[in-house]
Amino acid sequence: MRKTNVIGIMGAMPEEIEGITHLLDDVSVETFGQREYHSGFCKGQKFVVVFSRWGKVAAATTVTTLIHEFGVTEVLFTGVAGAIHPALKVGDVVVGKRFIQHDLDGRPLMKKFEIPLLNQTYLVANETKLEKAKDAVSTVLEDEALHELISDSDLQSFDILQPKLFVGDIASGDQFISSDEVRQNVLDELPGVLCVEMEGASVAQVCFEYGIPLTVIRTISDEANASSVVDFPAFIQSISSVYSVAFVRELYQLK
């Protein structure tokens, strides 16, 4: 028998998932482990939307519940990230191609960054889902669409001119990176990494172990340096939560 398609959506900020739950009809809320899972439908498709909470353990636990209790057949993670690669600016968007835990170090028992028992350091995104995410993000970031979505004054207040889509490596760790020194350490050790956040690679590990395709879309909120915390809440409210809803609408054709 074919499994019903259920899409799990996790957001790194409560503000981000709120807009997504508003897209759904017939919403019911169930609580597991202090997390509220919002189930509902849009255009006949079932979604379960949840705030991941912060950090690798929290996010891994949340996605495990999505899989066990709600039977999700694919997962989207949307949220903010700090830029590690110098090419990325605030307002740019990263679609994750590979995921690594930058604070995982089981040496001398195994290689640095290797995930115990999986013999892998990087987990790779599903190719088909990745292509769809790239298309959806590109559409949202097109000049005209972007200006319809976000006011000029909000874009200007974060110096966002022409936000770009990047596709590549995302590193996750239980650390909010807000110093040049730590940022440089990550860049030196993992030169291919585009951005850092605190959940994606742990969700990727759980999804890999259960055979569930995962898409991670991250909006750059800061440059992982001393000014990282400045205007963080304002950025979430006026930019990244608006992006997240638009990505979901575009990705799942909910318009």
Ligand code: ADE
């Ligand atoms: N999420 C958003 N910005 C971040 C940063 N600088 N470090 C870790 N996670 C983040």
